[in-house]
Amino acid sequence: MSATTVDLAGLAATDRHSPDWVRISYASALALRFQSGRFTRPFAFGGINLLLSYDRGCLSDCGYCGLARNRPGDYEEKSFIRVEWPLVETDELVRRLVRHEDKLARLCISMVTHGRAYPDTLDIARRITTSVATPLSLLVAPPTLNEARLQAFRDAGADMIGIGLDAVTEDLFRSLRSDVPKGGLKWSQYWRIVDAARAIFGPWKVNCHTLVGLGESDADLMAIFARLLDRQIFSYLFCFNPEPDSRMGDLPKTPLERWRRVQLAKFLLEERGIAPEQFEYDDDGALVRINAPRELIDSVLADGHAFMTNGCPSSGGEPGCTRPMGSWRPTEAPRDFPWRPVGAELDGIRRALDLDGLVRPGPGPSRPPELCAPPAAGRVSD
Numbered sequence: 161m162s163a164t165t166v167d168l169a170g171l172a173a174t175d176r177h178s179p180d181w182v183r184i185s186y187a188s189a190l191a192l193r194f195q196s197g198r199f200t201r202p203f204a205f206g207g208i209n210l211l212l213s214y215d216r217g218c219l220s221d222c223g224y225c226g227l228a229r230n231r232p233g234d235y236e237e238k239s240f241i242r243v244e245w246p247l248v249e250t251d252e253l254v255r256r257l258v259r260h261e262d263k264l265a266r267l268c269i270s271m272v273t274h275g276r277a278y279p280d281t282l283d284i285a286r287r288i289t290t291s292v293a294t295p296l297s298l299l300v301a302p303p304t305l306n307e308a309r310l311q312a313f314r315d316a317g318a319d320m321i322g323i324g325l326d327a328v329t330e331d332l333f334r335s336l337r338s339d340v341p342k343g344g345l346k347w348s349q350y351w352r353i354v355d356a357a358r359a360i361f362g363p364w365k366v367n368c369h370t371l372v373g374l375g376e377s378d379a380d381l382m383a384i385f386a387r388l389l390d391r392q393i394f395s396y397l398f399c400f401n402p403e404p405d406s407r408m409g410d411l412p413k414t415p416l417e418r419w420r421r422v423q424l425a426k427f428l429l430e431e432r433g434i435a436p437e438q439f440e441y442d443d444d445g446a447l448v449r450i451n452a453p454r455e456l457i458d459s460v461l462a463d464g465h466a467f468m469t470n471g472c473p474s475s476g477g478e479p480g481c482t483r484p485m486g487s488w489r490p491t492e493a494p495r496d497f498p499w500r501p502v503g504a505e506l507d508g509i510r511r512a513l514d515l516d517g518l519v520r521p522g523p524g525p526s527r528p529p530e531l532c533a534p535p536a537a538g539r540v541s542d
């Protein structure tokens with residue numbers, strides 16, 4: 161954390177906690193001028209991500225997370241998704257949201273598992289929604305919630321709910337998030353909150369974050385995408401990128417070739433109406449074949465949206481939360497693009513996909529357009 165971002169004079173670390181203080185993503189700090197700096201490539205950035213902050217941090221202990229309770233180090237020093245999250249005063253943040261409102265597309269408060277997370281999220285949500293009209297998502301901590309609390313979030317003005325499922329099978333969830341050294345999360349409670357959020361917030365207003373590379377197969381991922389698609393719930397894709405010193409910190413990053421295949425297959429299933437049976441897997445569940453018209457796939461490649469960051473949209477349907485650096489380090493080439501990829505970026509995607517080996521002629525879309533997912537990456541106007 162950079163002490164230059166806020167005036168910390170006279171405040172002990174334990175005094176700087178939510179709801180009066182929050183962390184914000186490094187990209188948000190740049191956009192709101194809490195820090196000076198630039199993105200390596202200029203692009204319209206309007207997705208502001210907040211994270212609750214407590215002196216003991218998150219009380220969960222997930223194997224891959226930078227904030228995990230059992231990860232060595234002082235919470236103040238911990239990174240989250242590998243980059244700094246500066247701590248700022250909530251009311252000053254809201255003042256800056258008001259000042260920059262014309263450039264904002266989507267706001268999001270990420271909860272952590274903590275006894276105060278629910279009332280503090282509600283408090284911060286109200287401070288925001290009474291000051292700015294930018295749509296607000298909440299990335300919730302299911303252990304702290306129930307139906308009544310979700311309804312209170314809606315009444316406070318949040319319009320979308322995200323659930324960080326991350327692990328896409330019950331066994332994997334249990335091994336990484338439940339049966340862990342310092343207490344665990346429950347798969348059943350996560351799904352209870354998914355169901356309740358869907359009932360309260362409606363179609364395409366709920367999303368599950370899913371991670372590629374925790375030990376699941378491509379078939380596991382595609383099964384959950386299909387299950388959520390049928391229920392008009394978004395799946396948002398993240399790429400596993402090891403967090404140093406977490407229990408999974410030494411594991412390799414997801415291979416680029418696999419990541420690109422999953423991005424393409426997910427998009428064909430959700431937004432182009434290709435049926436689940438048209439994707440073939442080997443005995444280990446790895447995607448080896450897509451049976452679909454080559455022209456359709458070439459057009460998806462040329463269009464580029466399939467490879468953009470999945471995130472909650474702006475009120476106008478353009479990309480909202482684009483989380484630059486959510487799945488890749490600032491020094492790396494993007495895994496998911498916060499902008500629409502073009503030119504050499506599309507060439508790189510094509511090389512990683514090796515379409516001649518992957519695609520065989522097959523039927524076109526069978527899912528009617530009205531049952532397909534709206535764009536998870538939003539749509540950039542050309």
Ligand code: SF4
Pocket residue numbers: 209266267268269297298299321322323367369396470471472481482483
């Ligand atoms: S995609 Fe972004 S705005 Fe939506 S829930 Fe996830 S972090 Fe929040």
